[in-house]
Amino acid sequence: MTMFQNLHRSMSGSHTLKFQCEACGHRAALTAAEARASCGPDATPMDIRRRARCKACGAEARARVWI
Numbered sequence: 001m002t003m004f005q006n007l008h009r010s011m012s013g014s015h016t017l018k019f020q021c022e023a024c025g026h027r028a029a030l031t032a033a034e035a036r037a038s039c040g041p042d043a044t045p046m047d048i049r050r051r052a053r054c055k056a057c058g059a060e061a062r063a064r065v066w067i
């Protein structure tokens with residue numbers, strides 16, 4: 001698990017941004033391009049966590065986020 005400052009500085013083409021819901025354990029991943037498109041290049045882990053909503057159980061702002 002790697003902490004990072006923001007997407008632009010930390011993700012290259014082959015990276016994926018991983019999510020795990022703390023409520024139900026559901027996991028998801030985005031490619032670097034998808035993550036930049038949906039969160040913006042300046043998004044920090046805290047920004048992404050705040051905005052994340054679990055597709056499985058609907059919990060908001062409870063995702064663990066890492067690269």
Ligand SMILES: [Zn+2]
Nearest residue numbers: 021024054057
């Ligand atoms: Zn969930």
